[in-house]
Amino acid sequence: MTEASRVSAIDPILGLEDYQFLADAYYGSGGFKDGNYLVKHPRETPEKYQKRKELAYYLNYVAPVVNSHVNPVFLKEPEREWQENKLFSTFTEDADTLGTSLTRFMKRAGLIAKLQAVAFIVIDNAAEQPGNMADVLKQRALPYVYIVQRSQVKSYKTNKAGRLIELTYTVASETSESGQAALETWTWTTSSWTCLHADGKEKTGDHQLGRLPIVPLYAKPYEPGKVLPQSEFYAIARANKRLYNLCSEIDELIRNQAFNILTYPMGESQTEDDVKEIVTGTENALPYDGQLSNSPGFIAPDSAPLEQLRQERKDLITEIYRMAELSHVTGVETKNSGVAKQWDFQNTNQVLADFALNCEDSEREIARVFELWTNTRVALYSNYSDEFGIVDVAAALDDAGNALDLNVGGQFDVEVKKKAASVYLADLPEDRFDAVMKDIDRQAEDAQRAAAFTEEV
Incomplete structure (x- = not known):
């Protein structure tokens, strides 16, 4: 070297x-x-x-x-x-x-x-x-x-x-x-x-x-x-491989334990071979010795292992999105903090x-x-564009509504409405988008003229 x-x-x-x-x-x-x-x-x-x-x-x-x-x-x-x-x-x-x-x-x-x-x-x-x-x-x-x-x-x-x-x-x-x-x-x-x-x-x-x-x-x-x-x-690929195995394990558990098991108490004169010949179903009657204290019934496998595997699968999917810097995507539980959500989008x-x-x-x-x-x-x-449209539209509109509720008025309200329109109408053709912005300005001017006329009267 x-x-x-x-x-x-x-x-x-x-x-x-x-x-x-x-x-x-x-x-x-x-x-x-x-x-x-x-x-x-x-x-x-x-x-x-x-x-x-x-x-x-x-x-x-x-x-x-x-x-x-x-x-x-x-x-x-x-x-x-x-x-x-x-x-x-x-x-x-x-x-x-x-x-x-x-x-x-x-x-x-x-x-x-x-x-x-x-x-x-x-x-x-x-x-x-x-x-x-x-x-x-x-x-x-x-x-x-x-x-x-x-x-x-x-x-x-x-x-x-x-x-x-x-x-x-x-x-x-x-x-x-x-x-x-x-x-x-x-x-x-x-x-x-x-x-x-x-x-x-x-x-x-x-x-x-x-x-x-x-x-x-x-x-x-x-x-x-x-x-x-x-x-x-x-x-992330390794995590997806584990998810692949988890799905197989869950599927295997479901196939092995999905159906309830019939329990049938045998009478003194019955043998296991007699019970094996019993045909069960919705169109058949199931006779049993009425003098027995126990009647036939069903037992179900414990569902706890299956629920545990399903929860692990859900957690693993959440971690995959987190590792991919996509913890805000649909399908993943969103954070309660608005600041945390904004940080995710910014990241x-x-x-x-x-x-x-x-x-x-x-x-x-x-x-x-x-x-x-x-x-x-x-x-x-x-x-290359550095505007990727990754914004929470609903949250942005809620923020705009809260800002308008302050009743500041004037140019403040105009800018808030324009910002809300730019978020909600981001995919609108340019000519129609410009028309919306001009309409917001026109409405503000009309409101100012109306307020001035009222004061003169």
Whole structure:
């Protein structure tokens, strides 16, 4: 390790199987689909375990909470401005050569980044460059992007400041109909690239970028140099696995204990075989020896273990939302304190705002690499919305009503009404929303004229 840089092997906090587990938890695949994530009971027979795997169902909370950290950020199209540049304009419409717009590509990268803590965006250039602009645009011979996931990374280097200066990863060069992929191992440095094919053939070359053409998109702010942080959703995925097992245990208990058991006192002349031949049901009569002091009856299993498991499941769901910074969502018991609820909303908005800033920074870095590849000027301005509409509408309207009850009047009432309208009518088209605001002003002016006229009279 030189003084100017530091080499890092892969951080062993999470292994490759852990990232596969995260993907399974998000998509409901793998062990959640075939039941292999169910933990076998110590004395459970293979037959019963197999039956339990067949009946298992997965209540997926990982996907909704991850999506809730990504979808609001991309609810509105980001504002982008750049210098006139036909190449970059084409790039924003087709960023990955598959017809994916830059916004949709960033959302896909953002989803991977949130689930795995980081997504690496590689900005490569077309190998063959036509001699004129028309052919470049027609053939799309310009830079393109693709995503490298955490599980594909083999090694990396950072400088003393923590900036990434080398990355080695594997990527599929082609995939057959059977699903078999031919892998390539790529290594990028600040001045060169190397591609090692699965057949042992190696290609290498230099680039004049002076930097790594790779932009990490992080899920949240991390310490510089922490290239591969642990996913914030790993603990949630583990909790969802426990929830998966809880549901199976509850289902097993219900199937084994749901039905009451008939007790039948036998007379002196009766045997167990006689009782076994008794057919019970709503259409049958059940005769018994009337001289016996005890009549047939039903006994029910103790419901306490089932209720305990159900309560644990409910508590676990609440904890999943809390860990995901979503303790205010529907389905979770809300706090009585209005201040606590406001804090929850503010905390969630801050998490989303931080991620939006990360997306802005990553887009600007992508544009800088694009400039270097094409020797053109882009000067991208990217602005993601920091208003995510995560407000308690009912609480906001109650606050507005309480404020109006103070009878302050004048401009105070006007501003309160406008604030209430902005919350309740947030999804109204802009022209109609503006009309509502003007109507509030007009009503205030009419009230002032009426009050002035009354004083004159």
